[in-house]
Amino acid sequence: MSVKCPKWLENAVFYEIYPSSFFDSNGDGIGDIQGIIAKLDYLEQLGVNALWLNPCFASPFADGGYDIADYCQVATRYGTNDDLAELFRSAEKRGMKICLDLVAGHTSIAHKWFKESAKAERNAYSDYYIWTDSWLSPSCGMSMINGAAERDGSFAINFFSTQPALNYGFANPDPKCKWQLPVDHPACRKVREEMKNIMRFWLNLGAAGFRCDMAPSLVKKDPDRKETMAIWREFRAMLDEEYPEAVLIAEWAYAPQSLKAGFHCDFLLHCGTPAYTTLFRNEPERDLWDGLDKSGFYEKDGNDYTVSNKHSYFDPAGLGDAEFFFKTYLDHYERTKNDGFISIPTGNHDMTRISDLRDERDLACVFAFILTMPGVPFIYYGDEIGMRNVKGLVSREGGYSRTQSRTPMQWNSGKNAGFSTAGAEELYLPVDTACGAPDVAEQQSRPDSLWNTVRQLTGIRRRHDALNAGSDFKLLLADYPMIYTRSSENEKLLIVIQPARRAWQTEIVLPKGITKLAPVISTDISAEVAGNKLKLSGTAGTQSGIWQMI
Numbered sequence: 001m002s003v004k005c006p007k008w009l010e011n012a013v014f015y016e017i018y019p020s021s022f023f024d025s026n027g028d029g030i031g032d033i034q035g036i037i038a039k040l041d042y043l044e045q046l047g048v049n050a051l052w053l054n055p056c057f058a059s060p061f062a063d064g065g066y067d068i069a070d071y072c073q074v075a076t077r078y079g080t081n082d083d084l085a086e087l088f089r090s091a092e093k094r095g096m097k098i099c100l101d102l103v104a105g106h107t108s109i110a111h112k113w114f115k116e117s118a119k120a121e122r123n124a125y126s127d128y129y130i131w132t133d134s135w136l137s138p139s140c141g142m143s144m145i146n147g148a149a150e151r152d153g154s155f156a157i158n159f160f161s162t163q164p165a166l167n168y169g170f171a172n173p174d175p176k177c178k179w180q181l182p183v184d185h186p187a188c189r190k191v192r193e194e195m196k197n198i199m200r201f202w203l204n205l206g207a208a209g210f211r212c213d214m215a216p217s218l219v220k221k222d223p224d225r226k227e228t229m230a231i232w233r234e235f236r237a238m239l240d241e242e243y244p245e246a247v248l249i250a251e252w253a254y255a256p257q258s259l260k261a262g263f264h265c266d267f268l269l270h271c272g273t274p275a276y277t278t279l280f281r282n283e284p285e286r287d288l289w290d291g292l293d294k295s296g297f298y299e300k301d302g303n304d305y306t307v308s309n310k311h312s313y314f315d316p317a318g319l320g321d322a323e324f325f326f327k328t329y330l331d332h333y334e335r336t337k338n339d340g341f342i343s344i345p346t347g348n349h350d351m352t353r354i355s356d357l358r359d360e361r362d363l364a365c366v367f368a369f370i371l372t373m374p375g376v377p378f379i380y381y382g383d384e385i386g387m388r389n390v391k392g393l394v395s396r397e398g399g400y401s402r403t404q405s406r407t408p409m410q411w412n413s414g415k416n417a418g419f420s421t422a423g424a425e426e427l428y429l430p431v432d433t434a435c436g437a438p439d440v441a442e443q444q445s446r447p448d449s450l451w452n453t454v455r456q457l458t459g460i461r462r463r464h465d466a467l468n469a470g471s472d473f474k475l476l477l478a479d480y481p482m483i484y485t486r487s488s489e490n491e492k493l494l495i496v497i498q499p500a501r502r503a504w505q506t507e508i509v510l511p512k513g514i515t516k517l518a519p520v521i522s523t524d525i526s527a528e529v530a531g532n533k534l535k536l537s538g539t540a541g542t543q544s545g546i547w548q549m550i
């Protein structure tokens with residue numbers, strides 16, 4: 001396929017770092033940028049070649065840093081801008097790219113633009129945010145806060161009450177509400193320019209691109225997202241011209257829109273189409289945000305939003321429905337494969353971790369799938385060792401139920417699992433001390449551990465063109481197992497994923513001209529070629545295999 005994208009994205013394997021919880025270099029109990037630098041060797045060994053850092057900018061941290069007070073200043077608890085520049089340089093030396101989080105839709109109320117905007121007297125920032133013209137005006141169906149400023153009016157928010165929406169205008173301003181500005185109003189255009197300058201600032205310092213928070217949220221009352229898409233296309237055009245190596249990754253969860261909006265990648269997420277949930281979430285561990293509409297910012301797929309099966313496909317009981325997943329996935333894939341990539345993440349800072357109800361072997365199967373599918377894979381920190389959800393924690397920094405998947409990385413069996421030298425009570429969040437909590441050191445020393453399997457898989461992905469983001473994908477069977485091929489000009493790979501823990505066998509017709517299979521990774525699956533047929537079987541289940549087809 002012919003996606004116009006920087007070459008490096010074709011074989012990128014991303015790793016998401018929640019900075020507060022990765023590694024604390026100075027013993028204050030909170031992870032930091034020097035801590036990430038200290039762990040670059042680790043990340044290189046794991047075989048990832050791109051990082052996405054959650055927001056690491058000045059913030060009151062009412063929403064884990066997604067409430068930004070200064071876009072161009074690293075939060076003091078994480079270090080300095082120089083530390084971040086050093087991280088970019090150290091990563092670059094290893095051929096590793098670093099993407100930052102761009103929260104384009106809203107700031108914190110602590111941002112100087114908002115403080116100015118909240119003043120009664122008109123000034124250059126008055127229209128940077130969405131304010132009604134009187135505290136008595138109706139909110140027109142939007143989430144609004146009133147009574148919080150000297151300015152007479154209410155302001156629109158995007159998420160929590162301290163995250164005021166930046167003003168990109170309204171697609172269809174209501175003539176009765178003069179405060180609803182059109183998208184080409186000078187103030188709204190100014191906000192776009194501010195965002196471009198923020199991108200330039202970090203790209204000039206060495207960032208490789210951005211994961212764009214709540215990307216569909218920019219323009220209000222934009223039902224088909226046409227105006228929001230136009231803004232992102234304008235941002236993309238700026239990048240293509242000034243920083244052709246930079247990438248834009250959307251938190252949009254609806255590839256048919258986001259990739260047309262100029263994004264290089266979009267995530268398959270729990271809060272968009274049901275595809276992610278169908279793959280990974282079991283009852284009663286259905287995703288936290290299932291059914292939560294998130295203020296309508298995320299695109300639903302119209303038909304079929306309700307997930308009826310109680311079992312995910314990656315459920316050891318083997319009662320899930322791969323066809324349901326592929327119905328949406330293939331539709332989106334076919335419609336977007338010339339525009340960009342669909343990213344399947346192992347998890348993220350908003351979701352429960354995939355480790356619930358799964359053992360290492362089950363998780364290895366999930367990784368074999370994610371790391372052989374088309375698009376750009378994302379590993380959430382700690383998922384490579386099967387870190388668990390730590391239940392029952394008191395919410396930290398607006399995490400609420402998300403707090404359970406944001407606990408400190410478990411490096412070893414030492415103090416605070418090697419995360420920090422601080423006292424346990426000073427840690428950002430408690431370390432998982434439950435019996436059997438995994439750690440990196442133990443898994444590195446055990447050849448058949450999840451960590452070693454993930455490392456093997458990232459290596460295979462990076463060595464085989466056929467597993468590049470844009471290499472061909474063909475589904476042969478959507479069942480237990482699922483079977484597909486990936487191919488490039490030079491090679492064709494067969495992939496078999498069997499998440500069910502049971503004995504099984506199946507037979508498929510081999511693609512024309514194929515007479516032999518050579519395993520790329522060791523597997524317990526038996527694969528026998530007989531004429532144009534391939535007989536596959538396994539005795540214990542929860543297995544995967546990758547073969548070169550010759």
Ligand code: GLC
Nearest residue numbers: 063066103159213214349350
């Ligand atoms: C995105 C982030 C989430 C944050 C929200 C508001 O969904 O992933 O963590 O709370 O946006 O910025």
Ligand code: CA
Nearest residue numbers: 024026030032
């Ligand atoms: Ca620290």
